[in-house]
Amino acid sequence: MVKLVGIAGSLRTESYSHQALAIAASKAQDLGAEVTVLDLRQMTLPFCHGGDYADHPDVAVLQQAVKAADGLILATPEYHGSVSGVLKNALDLMSFEQLDGKVVGTISVLGGQANSNALNDLRKIARWVHAWVIPEQVAIGQAWQAFDEQGKLVDAKLAERLDKLVESLVTHTQKLRPSSVDE
Amino acid sequence: MVKLVGIAGSLRTESYSHQALAIAASKAQDLGAEVTVLDLRQMTLPFCHGGDYADHPDVAVLQQAVKAADGLILATPEYHGSVSGVLKNALDLMSFEQLDGKVVGTISVLGGQANSNALNDLRKIARWVHAWVIPEQVAIGQAWQAFDEQGKLVDAKLAERLDKLVESLVTHTQKLRPSSVDE
Amino acid sequence: MVKLVGIAGSLRTESYSHQALAIAASKAQDLGAEVTVLDLRQMTLPFCHGGDYADHPDVAVLQQAVKAADGLILATPEYHGSVSGVLKNALDLMSFEQLDGKVVGTISVLGGQANSNALNDLRKIARWVHAWVIPEQVAIGQAWQAFDEQGKLVDAKLAERLDKLVESLVTHTQKLRPSSVDE
Amino acid sequence: MVKLVGIAGSLRTESYSHQALAIAASKAQDLGAEVTVLDLRQMTLPFCHGGDYADHPDVAVLQQAVKAADGLILATPEYHGSVSGVLKNALDLMSFEQLDGKVVGTISVLGGQANSNALNDLRKIARWVHAWVIPEQVAIGQAWQAFDEQGKLVDAKLAERLDKLVESLVTHTQKLRPSSVDE
Numbered sequence: 001m002v003k004l005v006g007i008a009g010s011l012r013t014e015s016y017s018h019q020a021l022a023i024a025a026s027k028a029q030d031l032g033a034e035v036t037v038l039d040l041r042q043m044t045l046p047f048c049h050g051g052d053y054a055d056h057p058d059v060a061v062l063q064q065a066v067k068a069a070d071g072l073i074l075a076t077p078e079y080h081g082s083v084s085g086v087l088k089n090a091l092d093l094m095s096f097e098q099l100d101g102k103v104v105g106t107i108s109v110l111g112g113q114a115n116s117n118a119l120n121d122l123r124k125i126a127r128w129v130h131a132w133v134i135p136e137q138v139a140i141g142q143a144w145q146a147f148d149e150q151g152k153l154v155d156a157k158l159a160e161r162l163d164k165l166v167e168s169l170v171t172h173t174q175k176l177r178p179s180s181v182d183e
Numbered sequence: 184m185v186k187l188v189g190i191a192g193s194l195r196t197e198s199y200s201h202q203a204l205a206i207a208a209s210k211a212q213d214l215g216a217e218v219t220v221l222d223l224r225q226m227t228l229p230f231c232h233g234g235d236y237a238d239h240p241d242v243a244v245l246q247q248a249v250k251a252a253d254g255l256i257l258a259t260p261e262y263h264g265s266v267s268g269v270l271k272n273a274l275d276l277m278s279f280e281q282l283d284g285k286v287v288g289t290i291s292v293l294g295g296q297a298n299s300n301a302l303n304d305l306r307k308i309a310r311w312v313h314a315w316v317i318p319e320q321v322a323i324g325q326a327w328q329a330f331d332e333q334g335k336l337v338d339a340k341l342a343e344r345l346d347k348l349v350e351s352l353v354t355h356t357q358k359l360r361p362s363s364v365d366e
Numbered sequence: 367m368v369k370l371v372g373i374a375g376s377l378r379t380e381s382y383s384h385q386a387l388a389i390a391a392s393k394a395q396d397l398g399a400e401v402t403v404l405d406l407r408q409m410t411l412p413f414c415h416g417g418d419y420a421d422h423p424d425v426a427v428l429q430q431a432v433k434a435a436d437g438l439i440l441a442t443p444e445y446h447g448s449v450s451g452v453l454k455n456a457l458d459l460m461s462f463e464q465l466d467g468k469v470v471g472t473i474s475v476l477g478g479q480a481n482s483n484a485l486n487d488l489r490k491i492a493r494w495v496h497a498w499v500i501p502e503q504v505a506i507g508q509a510w511q512a513f514d515e516q517g518k519l520v521d522a523k524l525a526e527r528l529d530k531l532v533e534s535l536v537t538h539t540q541k542l543r544p545s546s547v548d549e
Numbered sequence: 550m551v552k553l554v555g556i557a558g559s560l561r562t563e564s565y566s567h568q569a570l571a572i573a574a575s576k577a578q579d580l581g582a583e584v585t586v587l588d589l590r591q592m593t594l595p596f597c598h599g600g601d602y603a604d605h606p607d608v609a610v611l612q613q614a615v616k617a618a619d620g621l622i623l624a625t626p627e628y629h630g631s632v633s634g635v636l637k638n639a640l641d642l643m644s645f646e647q648l649d650g651k652v653v654g655t656i657s658v659l660g661g662q663a664n665s666n667a668l669n670d671l672r673k674i675a676r677w678v679h680a681w682v683i684p685e686q687v688a689i690g691q692a693w694q695a696f697d698e699q700g701k702l703v704d705a706k707l708a709e710r711l712d713k714l715v716e717s718l719v720t721h722t723q724k725l726r727p728s729s730v731d732e
Binding site: 048091117124129 | 193231233234262266268270271274275278300307311312
């Protein structure tokens, strides 16, 4: 079974990134994946300072969950044309030990028109720690009107693209993870 | 007189980003600029959550200092091929009100070989809030051996490039700031 | 007077990039700039091979026109999420001698939804040869329905953004070009 | 058997990109891959104009070879901090039909210090047409002194990194290509 961890890079209570992540996580579960969502709003992560994080046990929670996973779903709000500092900091708290070889699907959420700025940076960052970022990616523009009351995407085409992203993530995580040969 | 604010995106005690920033700030002062260094290690900034920051008066300190400045020196450690989450989060706590039209010089500091990854992202982020990022930029590779005991850059060519970056920043801040016509 | 050169990176007869460039060039002329449009469809440029281009006199035409200019308007179709090879090759045929210190305004034209991919790359490329790329930039999405029969942009907001880009380009070329101090 | 196509984006006679590609192609053959190198210096490709290329049969040669391949080795000189116009134009002459789902390994060659600028853009471009770009990538700096008389890389570490890139490319092309399930 494919093990995925989902992380959304927003601390807003009514975060659209978390809504997008919830859709993706649910779809991945439907496809048989085991999905752990790490809600950064519920965790107490420090800013990355390159030292000891003994006072912040959630750093170990983050690191262990990601290390144990085969793949990741990363959802980021696009702030100032890039990944949120919140998500980048969470990634800064990890390194090759946790991220190398992981298969990653990326989603961005924007207040304005959809754009690939944050997705491009996130792809480059994940590549840097030798993760595999799948070709499919989804940017959800005008997020304030993108979701209905049930938390589903209003735009059927966009919903389908998000579904396909998750399908690709699950399929390719199976193909790419180191253990895949042995199963 | 040109007013600059300097920010280094590292929280490490022995940060090389802060050393690089100190060199640049000192050079700018030599050229007649008024430089305020905001040391994020001394400030208590929260993660950006899009809400109210009344409990974190340093957010207002950051916003007011940057708003009052004509230009910025931004020094970032390159973490995972991009800007540190610490610096991105500080930028996320501001917006057009503080950053639009500011003239920006960018420096990155890396443990490994020099690369433009973080500088590219920082340029794109600053552009997004309509800052002017000057063409000159400096990446300081293998930072652990780049500085001497006095905190100066060992490599004379790199030191000269950093000097030229600051000269360009001061000169062009004078040319580009809105008030330049009236002086 | 500000001297600008405009180049569109498309060879299509009915190119929308050329239409966008024509609007920008006309606006710049209204603002008092002298604008030379180099139409790559009318020129015979070779692929850049790093050798001698004596057989291709248009290389010298390109180089001399850009060298003599204070600023550039670059319009590119977005092909595969980046600058067209046609435009990149034209830029490859020049270097610091022609491009250093030039002030550059960038426009992209896409068949699909607007995106900043090509603009980001073009900004990075122009920066590399030490040009000043102004913060304003315009991406024209769904280009096939973006222009009316007179070649004007249908969307009034987008038209205004393109106007403002040109205004900024003309204003800042005056401020930034080396000769500006002496006039 | 894995079928690879190699393309180097330089037209220089003594091109270092072609040397790097030759090393990679040879290594891939050692690993059992069938490698076709398309030498753009021997082909007559037109600039992409979006029309009919009947007068340029090499466009069809390019398209058919890439379409028939499982993966690609792309080697580009870094010109002005990005992919060469020559290589971008060759990619512009293809689209999803040829490139979708292909597994891609990327190499850049620079006159100056190694940098990831061209590699980043090439990764983004290949992603755009839904290729899989493997995490490994190699930038060969100061190319004029990087190769010995036999065309091998002087720096043993760099040579090893290039070998590992090719190993990863061959291994992952087998895992990722659509037909892999059936073999």
